[in-house]
Amino acid sequence: MIALSKRLAHWCGAVALLLSVSACSLAPTYNTPPLGTAVPAEFKQDGPWRPTAGQVQYRADWWVVFDDPVLAQLEEQLTQNNPGIAIAQAQYRSARAALDGARASLFPTLNGNLGATRSRNGNTGNSTVIQSPVTNLYTLSAQAAWEVDVWGKLSNGVDAADARAQSAAALVGSARVSAQALLAQSYFLWRASMEQEALLQRSVAAYTRFRSLTQNRLNAGVASKLDLAQADTVLNNTRTQLSEATLSRVQTENAIAVLLGMAPAALALNPSGGWSIEQAAIPATPDLLPSELLLSRFDVYSAERQVAAANAQIGVARAAYFPSLNLSASTGFRSNSWTNLTASPARFWSVGPALALNLFDAGARSAQVEQARAAYDQTAATYRQTVLSAFQEVEDNLAAIRYLAEERASQMQALQSARLAREVAENQYKAGTADALTVISAQVAELNAETARINLWNRSVAAVVQLLKNTGGRAAGR
Numbered sequence: 456m457i458a459l460s461k462r463l464a465h466w467c468g469a470v471a472l473l474l475s476v477s478a479c480s481l482a483p484t485y486n487t488p489p490l491g492t493a494v495p496a497e498f499k500q501d502g503p504w505r506p507t508a509g510q511v512q513y514r515a516d517w518w519v520v521f522d523d524p525v526l527a528q529l530e531e532q533l534t535q536n537n538p539g540i541a542i543a544q545a546q547y548r549s550a551r552a553a554l555d556g557a558r559a560s561l562f563p564t565l566n567g568n569l570g571a572t573r574s575r576n577g578n579t580g581n582s583t584v585i586q587s588p589v590t591n592l593y594t595l596s597a598q599a600a601w602e603v604d605v606w607g608k609l610s611n612g613v614d615a616a617d618a619r620a621q622s623a624a625a626l627v628g629s630a631r632v633s634a635q636a637l638l639a640q641s642y643f644l645w646r647a648s649m650e651q652e653a654l655l656q657r658s659v660a661a662y663t664r665f666r667s668l669t670q671n672r673l674n675a676g677v678a679s680k681l682d683l684a685q686a687d688t689v690l691n692n693t694r695t696q697l698s699e700a701t702l703s704r705v706q707t708e709n710a711i712a713v714l715l716g717m718a719p720a721a722l723a724l725n726p727s728g729g730w731s732i733e734q735a736a737i738p739a740t741p742d743l744l745p746s747e748l749l750l751s752r753f754d755v756y757s758a759e760r761q762v763a764a765a766n767a768q769i770g771v772a773r774a775a776y777f778p779s780l781n782l783s784a785s786t787g788f789r790s791n792s793w794t795n796l797t798a799s800p801a802r803f804w805s806v807g808p809a810l811a812l813n814l815f816d817a818g819a820r821s822a823q824v825e826q827a828r829a830a831y832d833q834t835a836a837t838y839r840q841t842v843l844s845a846f847q848e849v850e851d852n853l854a855a856i857r858y859l860a861e862e863r864a865s866q867m868q869a870l871q872s873a874r875l876a877r878e879v880a881e882n883q884y885k886a887g888t889a890d891a892l893t894v895i896s897a898q899v900a901e902l903n904a905e906t907a908r909i910n911l912w913n914r915s916v917a918a919v920v921q922l923l924k925n926t927g928g929r930a931a932g933r
Contacts, residue, residue: 479605479606479607480606480607480610480611480770481606481607481608481611481769481770481773481774482607482611482614482766482767482768482769482770482771482773483766483769483770485763485766485767487759487762488759488762488835488838488839490839490842516530517635517923518530518635518639520738520919520923521639521738521916522738523642525642525724525725526639526642529638529642529711529715530635530638530639532715533634533635533638533714533715534631534635536715536716536717537631537634537714537715537716538713538716539630539633539634540627540630540631540634541716542630543623543626543627543629543630543631544627546623546626546627547620547623547624547626547627549623550616550619550620550622550623550624551620551623553616553619553620554613554616554617554619554620556616557609557612557613557615557616557617558613558616560602560609560612560613561604561609561610561613562601563599563600563601563782564599564600564601565597565598565599566597566598566599567596567597567598568594568595568596568597568598568787569594569595570593570594571591571592571593571594572591572592573589573590573591573592574589574590574592575588575589575590590791591791591792592789592790592791593789593790593791593792593793593796594787594788594789595787595788595796595797596785596786596787596788596789596803597785597786597787598783598784598785599783599784599785600781600782600783600784601781601782601783602779602780602781603780603781603782605777605779605780606773606774606777607770607774608770608771608774608775608779611767611768611770611771611774612767612771614763614764614767614770615763615764615765615767615768615771616764618760618761618763618764618767619760619761619764621756621760622756622757622758622760622761622764623757625753625754625756625757625760626753626754626757628753629752629753629754629757632753632924633924634714635924636920636921636923636924637714638711638714638715639920640917640920640921641707641710641711641714642711643913643916643917643920644703644707644913644917645704645707645708645711645724646913647732647909647910647912647913648700648701648703648704648707649704650731650732650909651700651703651906651909652697652700652701652704654902654905654906654909655693655696655697655700655902656697658693658898658902659690659693659694659697661898662686662689662690662693662898663690665686665690665881665894665898666683666686666687666690668885669682669683669686669891670683677887678891681891682890682891682892683891685891685892685895686891686895688895689895689898689899693902708722708724709722711724732908732909732912737860737912737915737916737919738919752845752925752926754841754845755838755841755842755845758834758837758838758841758842759838761834761837761838762831762834762835762838764834765827765830765831765833765834765835766831768827768830768831769824769827769828769831771827772820772823772824772826772827773824775813775820775823775824776820777812778810778811778812779810779811779812780808780809780810781808781809781811782806782807782808782809783805783806783807783808783809784804784805784806784807785803785804785805785806786802786803786804786805787802787803787804788801788802788803789801789803845925848921848925849922849925849926852918852919852921852922852925853922855914855915855918855921856915856918856919856922859911859914859915859918860915862911863908863911863912863915866904866907866908866911867908869904869907870901870904870905870907870908873897873900873901873903873904874901876897876900876901877894877897877898877900877901879897880893880894880896880897880898881894881897
């Protein structure tokens with residue numbers, strides 16, 4: 456008994472020593488990859504969107520800056536039903552489960568076994584056949600095993616899984632903001648298609664009246680068949696454009712339905728009455744942004760966490776150079792009868808460590824370490840590329856908002872001139888001082904100017920949406 460106690464004390468001391476060194480980690484010290492000149496002090500574009508000194512607060516319902524109740528209702532439905540968000544959430548749950556599995560490897564495993572066998576052994580020793588008796592064997596046992604994390608392989612695996620879970624959580628936010636932005640852009644495209652459809656309906660009605668006027672003038676002998684053919688041409692071309700605008704509206708509405716997780720037949724958008732582009736003002740550019748604010752974007756943070764995971768994985772690969780230490784123990788009972796199964800003579804036990812080291816692998820471990828380092832370099836480069844793309848997206852949309860505003864102002868002047876030219880041409884045609892081609896040219900010019908105005912409005916509002924998305928859904932309060 457004394458000898459057994461001494462052996463147990465020695466084992467306990469050895470385990471304590473192993474636990475004291477198990478905090479060793481072979482992963483490189485992690486630091487966020489430097490970006491250097493990739494982070495500018497301010498944005499390139501001039502104007503009211505210069506960086507502000509304060510930090511803009513995150514606002515989840517950023518679409519309220521458009522003050523559109525229909526859009527707000529659709530965005531609320533999107534958060535609950537969008538398939539893309541559901542996919543990202545499922546991927547995050549999977550990453551969390553992988554993290555729990557990695558953490559479980561830090562602890563011992565314990566297994567139990569209860570079994571019964573009945574057997575007979577044959578006699579193959581000589582030509583005389585002697586039938587052996589039937590024997591029964593009953594066992595009740597438990598086994599414990601534990602891999603001691605001496606070199607940090609398991610803990611680095613946990614760190615890598617934790618970083619991947621954080622990356623997956625950020626991707627949920629990225630998927631949500633991306634879906635919200637896509638819905639907003641699709642909604643405004645639907646609005647623009649409706650505006651274009653209404654414009655073309657009015658144009659078809661006006662061109663139909665002009666065609667009737669031309670027919671009457673032809674009957675009176677003051678117009679030619681060429682004038683009537685020209686009127687028919689512009690009328691039918693406009694009808695074609697009307698069908699195309701209707702198709703665009705229907706397809707956009709179908710795309711909105713899919714974003715909401717619905718079958719297209721289940722969605723019927725009901726636009727509020729009296730809506731027009733003139734009333735749907737484009738919101739001002741949000742008060743942005745210290746450049747560092749972009750580093751909290753969901754996609755940027757997700758990319759950085761992937762770098763951290765790759766860094767921890769280097770430690771996992773390096774640990775393969777060193778022996779793994781496993782502690783195992785088993786105990787239980789083994790007997791030929793159930794009644795004597797738990798008796799002292801039937802008891803057995805074993806305990807002991809095991810060291811395992813790969814002495815020759817033809818460079819496999821070196822290749823794994825190099826692969827882990829290459830993966831780190833790849834994720835670091837991806838992180839830097841993500842940051843650069845983030846700044847490009849913001850710069851692009853700041854520029855788009857600025858120059859599209861200038862385009863809208865000049866286009867509005869062009870539209871006013873086109874309306875005046877069309878009115879003058881029609882009056883001159885009725886007075887007989889202008890031909891039909893002059894009127895048709897003026898009508899087409901006005902229609903093109905109206906179409907350009909609608910397109911510029913849609914591009915401008917889409918740029919604002921994209922800017923809000925590119926800044927992580929941040930917007931100034933209204």
